[in-house]
Amino acid sequence: MVADKRHVSQHPDPWVGERRLGHIVNRSGGLFLFVETLSQYLMKYPNPKPPLDRLLEGPSEEASIELYKLYLAAIESRVDSEEAESRLIARAVIGVAPHRALCDEAIAAFTGLKLATVSSWVDDLSSLLYRDPTLHGGIRARHISILEYFTGSSCPLDFRVDLKQANTELGTYCLRTMITKLRFNICKLETSYRANSEIEDLSERVQKHIPNILQYSCLYWSNHLCSSVDQASKEVCEYLDTFLRGERVLYWLEVLSVMSRVPAAIGALRNIIACSRIFEEKIINLADDALRFVLAFLNPISTSAPHIYISALPFAPSESSIWKTVCKSFSNVMKVSEGRMTMWPKVAAVWKGHTDHINSIACSPDGLNVVSGSDDMTIRIWDVATGKSVGEPLKGHTSSIQSVAYSPNGRSIISGSADHTIRIWDAATGEPIGEPLKGHTNAILCLAYSPDGRNIVSGCVDTTIRIWNVATGMPTGEPLVGHRQYIRSVAYSPDGLHIVSGSDTIQIWDAATGKLTGEPLTGHHDLVTSVAYSPDGLNIVSGSRDCDIRIWDAVAGV
Incomplete structure (x- = not known):
């Protein structure tokens, strides 16, 4: 391929030759990635023989090395390790990679460098x-291993990307971008009478009026700021105070509304509140007030950007930080003459919303939310801090709904129903993920x-247990059969190697094979309704x- 690109003569003296080709094969260790990267690298040279020979010098080592x-x-052939601009670009490009790839123009705008400088750096590293x-x-x-190399110990310090520094810089870039670029009615909507979903050209307006770096900043600013456990700098705290104290936080919600990403606001503000050790108390209080505003008015904010100012702001408590800091800027909003709250209510002792029996509840891994499943055929997500139902x-x-549970990373929720199906939901948006999981023939308890x-285990009235692959939504193997009555409770061992089930x-069970391990644990005189492993997995x-209540030795089964 390189020979074709560079028009290097292959006859009668092939430029690669069998000797070089043999060395390439040995060093690749069977990795196509090595060959592909080598081809991309050599294409930069008018005569690829010298750089190839340099690479093939010395004994062959492990494929990863x-x-x-x-x-x-x-990197060495194209990047000056002493050049501060190169390091700055590398930190920006590698730092945003886990979230959203940004173009040359966005990286230049973030870092304050000339576009030509950024473009040249990317071109030089095109391999x-x-x-x-x-x-x-x-x-x-071109491959995730490249990101790992840039940030790992194998990369020389001259070129290594310090992720801590990268996140600090990117968090600052994001705050600075939002402070300078956010504005009222950013998409120039002509009326408040239409929901976001009814505006045919809304996506075009978003692309036209909300620059790429502003979109990125609105979505990921807190991810960068909260990636470190070190005390935030005075500069960052000042930027945060400016952003959270005033109308910019409303303009931020406006951007998220037209992008259909309002749940990102909840996550961002919770990130700040959870990092109380690194931010000043006044920042935490402002973030908490903004979070209460979003949770209280999530529906109107999500439905229509203009209704942030029409159906949400006028009803904010009169002593809330968000109202006190913006009321002068929005003096013409509707006045609430009676019944307006003075302060945000304390967490309710009783959370109301379901209209029938609640059969199952579960806490999110971070403790910020609770999910509930009910006979009313709905699932609700609740905010622990306010006791309010989050979204619809x-x-x-x-x-x-007979059973609900959070995934270990808190990003998904599963539900089992008397309709014989299991559903997986996005915990942030409340949207279903994929199709229902089908296979049981009765209510899933x-x-x-x-x-x-990676897997889900389910127990059913049909007396079987099934293990499901989360990625494919398909059962793994045959149903686990051994109980004579319906399965009331299942749990994985902490190491994931075993499953325990409660019934008659x-x-x-062996989680990998689905086979029983040993004899049933007997001793109860009626149906076993709940089982769980100890954190160390021994009991x-x-x-x-x-x-x-009985405690059993998980290994001996007694």
Whole structure:
């Protein structure tokens, strides 16, 4: 391929030759990635023979080491390690990579460098990076191992990207961008009478009026700021205070509204509140007030950007920070003459919203939310701090919800229903993920995630247990059969190797094979309704209709 590109003569003296080709094969270790990167690297040279010979010098090492040596050669040949601008660009490109690839123009705007400087840097590293046309030219690594190399110990310090420094810089860039570029009615909407979904050209308006770096900043500013445990700098705290204290926080919600990303505001503000050790108390208080505003008025904010000012702001408590800091800027909003709150209410002792029996609840791993499943066929997500229901109920099941659970990373929720199906939901948006999981022939009474989040185990009235692959939504293997009555409770061991189930007896299963391990655990005199593993996995605890709780040795089964 390189020979074709460079028109290097292959006859009668092939420029690669069998000797070089043999060395390339040995050093690649069978990795196509090595060969592809090598080809991209050599294309930069009018005569690729000398750089290839330099790479092939010395004895061959492990494939991963050879790959990293190739990455280093590509970097050293094109990047000046002493040039501060190169390091600045690298930190920006690598720092945004986990979230959204940004184009040359956005990186230049963030860093304050000339566009030509950024473009030249990307061009010089074209063997490792490329511009993705599907992401508006966003700069992406050709393979995830390139990102790992740039940030890992194998990369020399001269070129290594300090992620801590990168996140600090990017967090500052984001705040600065929002402070300078956010404005009222940013998409120039002509009326408040139409919901966002009814504006035919809204996506075009977003692309026209909200620059790429502003979109990125509005979505990911807190991810960067909260990535460190170190005390935030005075500059960052001043930027945060400016952003959260005043109308800019409303303009930020406006951007998220037209982008259909309002739940991102909840996550961002919670990130700040959770980092109380690194931010000043006044910042935490402002973030908490903004979070209460978003949660209280999530529906109008999500439905229509103009209604942030029409259906939300006028009803904010008169002594809330958000109202006190913006009321002068919005003096013409509707006045509430009676019944307006003075302060945000304290957490309610009773959370109301469901219209029928609640069968299952679960806390999110970070403790900030609770999910509930009810006979009213809906699932609700609740904010622990306020006791308010977050967003609309999750609807999709056609019968009562019997069991709910959060994934270990808190990003997904699973629900099991009397309609014989399991559903997976996005915990942030409340949207269903994929199609319902089907296979059981009766009501599903219990669910649990595996510790790694890759599998789900379910227990059913049909007396079977099933293990499901989360990625495919398909059952793994045949149903686990061994109980004579319906399965009331299931749980994974902390190491994910075993599953315990409660029914007429207690059974322990091999999670990989679905086979029983040992004899049933007997001792209860009635149906076993709940089982759980101890955190160290050495014991199992069970509860039964016989009014007893029993503790069992998980290994010996006694």
